[in-house]
Amino acid sequence: MTRRTALLPAAAVLAVLGLLAGCGGEARSEPSAKAAATEPPPSRPTAPPPTTSPGIAVTGVERIGLDPFRRTRTFSGLEGANSVELITVDGHGSLLLGRSRVYRDETVPVSVLSIQEQDGTVSRIPSPARERRQQTLGGALNDDWAVWMETTSAGIDTTPWVLYAFDRTERRTREIAKSPKIDGRDPVPPPGYTGPALSGGWVSWAQIGGHRGAERVDIYSCRVASCTPRRVARRSAFPSAHGNRLFYIDYPSRLVNGEPTRPSSMRIKAYDFGSGRASTIATVPLQAGQSPGGLAVGGRQALWIVRGPTDFAHVYDLATHDVTLVRAEDEGGFGYPVAGDDFVAWGESMGNSPDEVGGYVVLADGRLRSVGNHSGLYGFEASGRYLAWQDVLPQGAPYTPERVHWRVGELRGR
Structure with a gap:
């Protein structure tokens, strides 16, 4: 399973989030590019209700x-010894897709990547040169590129990574970025989804920088x-990422005596690659x-998730600015949340009963539905009109690794 489908305990998430406003040296900017996002005079941002309502x-x-x-189409999570x-x-x-060898119930963390087209055609991605076995953190795919991150780490304390890109026209794979050392040591993982966005x-990706005890999390971008x-x-x-904009969460926490503060708000922001300017979508x-x-x-x-004593999902209409709390x-x-043309979906990894784990989706009609997976499987992916999720087949059967499948569905138009 790719690392990004996993949930860290709330305390661990908060500890990493404390890096978001850590101090440290400035990153070197691309000389020919705008040095940093500049925000226009702020309009009145939408303020969703506090997450104390039911x-x-x-x-x-x-x-x-x-x-x-x-x-819809399905495929098994096991394919022979893979x-x-x-x-x-x-x-x-x-x-x-990533395929890894399985030996005696142990998955060897080295992926052979491939692209499977809608018609079933499969083409293997040329593997980059690696010194050590890797596992895939996450990736993104469009008409021109496949990008993904790999790490040699199997734990959650440190995550050194390498970012690769595959040119779908020239069929060439190359390394394009790698994680910096923090005072000579591998960085801790960024909060949440650590993979790239296209x-x-x-x-674009989130990256840990700064110095030990004064780390920070920033978002970096480059032309592939x-x-x-x-x-x-x-x-x-x-x-x-969506369209020509990069969206992200600005959370002004800071470290005090090694402990992260808890700000009273966070901002959902958008960076426009064309203008090089950032704007606030919601506070x-x-x-x-x-x-x-x-x-x-x-x-x-x-869709953004607020973690706490009770977790909330905020479903935000970009046109009307209405917010629905789940x-x-x-x-x-x-x-981990995902979004498509006119739907959002997310997983729930824990609950009081089997009926309270799995995943949820909100379609264009605004109704909340269960994705129908009640086995603690919370892997989701989405793009355009396509939603993919993990399930146990046949439905209702007890969980076994052999019964885990991925479903990929194309939603009907409105």
């Missing part, structure tokens, strides 16, 4: 079924074809014990 409960929501989908993982899906339904010919990383957002994380009040947990932006909606159960934990 919100919509996830218990007992209707299962989505297959009726909303024009077509473990098969869906890394991402693009807007045409093409899949970026916007046309631009790729000729990558010179430059910082586009300071003390920010959770990058999500989100936070209550005691709350912190950001994820962000995904699609064509009609944005509340996890007391023992629940909302996870």
Whole structure:
């Protein structure tokens, strides 16, 4: 399983989030590019309600079924001696897949990547030269590029990574960026989704910098074809790309005696690659014990997760600025969110009963539905009209590794 589908404990997430405003040396910018995002005079940002209202409960929501989908396809998570993982899906339904060898129930963390087209055609991606076995952190796919991060680490304390790009026209793989050392040591992982986000010919990622005890999290971007990383957002994380814009969460926490502060709000922001300017989409009040947990932006909606004593999902209409709150159960934990043209989805990894784990989706009609997976599987991917999720097949059967499948569905038009 790719690392990004996993949920860290809330305390661990908060500790890493404390890096978002850490101090340290300035990053070197690309000489020919704008040095950093400049924000225009602020308009009045939308302020969603504080997450103290009850919100919509996830218990007992209707299962989505297959009726909303024009077509679906499935594939097993096991293929002979290989473990098969869906890394991402693009807007045409093409899949970026990783295959790893399994020996005596142990998965060897080295992936052979391939792209499976909508018609079933599979093309293998030429592997980069590696000194050590790697596992894939996450990736992104569009018509021109496949990009992904790999790490040699199997733990959650440190995550050295290398960012690779595959040119789908020239069929060439190359390294384009790698994690910096922090005073000679490997960095801790950034909060949330650590993989890259693609916007046309631009790729973006969250990166740890600074010094030990004064680390920070910034977002960097570069042109995939000729990558010179430059910082586009300071003390920010959770990058999500849509169209020509990069979205992210600005969370002004800081370290005090090694402990992160808890700001009273966070900002959802957008960086425009054309103008090099950033703007605030929404300012989100936070209550005691709350912190950001994820962000995904699609064509009609944005979705951000607020972690806390009770987790909340904020479903935000980009046109009307209306916000719908969805509340996890007391023992629940909302996870990695995804978004498509007119839907958002996310996983829940913990709950009081099997009916409270799996995943949820909000379609264009605004209704909350369960994705129908009740086995603690919370892997999701989305792009365009395509939603992919993990499930146990046949449905209702007890969980076994052999029964884990990925479903990929194309939603019908409105």
